[in-house]
Amino acid sequence: GAVVSQHPSRVICKSGTSVKIECRSLDFQATTMFWYRQFPKKSLMLMATSNEGSKATYEQGVEKDKFLINHASLTLSTLTVTSAHPEDSSFYICSALEQAFNQPQHFGDGTRLSIL
């Protein structure tokens, strides 16, 4: 089956640091990738939709200058949390959508970000 790799799986950083998370589709091409955020005991909340070669589309309330998204190739999207603060601590999850019709999104295993 389709595999999405997310790296790193866990990050612990000091406040003010910028953190980059990578999302790769390993065995398929993905023109569209999605970034989600999940707080403890809550459901996934979509942050942004990332399209290869164009600007990401952010959901209402998500700061685009805070969460920088780059989708430079059909197999890689990155999320950079800039100047992270403790309130940015969360579980970040990406998903990738195959180019073929009627294919499901496949998810990475998530990145647990902890800002001290």
Place this chain on the structure above:
Amino acid sequence: DAKTTQPTSMDCAEGRAANLPCNHSTISGNEYVYWYRQIHSQGPQYIIHGLKNNETNEMASLIITEDRKSSTLILPHATLRDTAVYYCIVRVAGGNEKLTFGTGTRLTIIP
């Protein structure tokens, strides 16, 4: 996308079939029913999806009512590893449509 309603939690004995219901009474004709599950501290895992016919794969079966207003995900022989939160989502197939996750059903498999 149409909204879905699922029970908050369910228990099932190990080895038995787990039947997870989902209501989607406002589903449109071009919307598919997708099921994902999320095991603790992992990303969601795709299980199955369907439009109007019943579907089966190596993980589960999906039964969709004739009026498409509800569906049931069936795990035929539940194991402890099936303990997870199960999400039923409806969305239009094709294009770049995003998934909207509700609260899902927390399924606990009892030894």
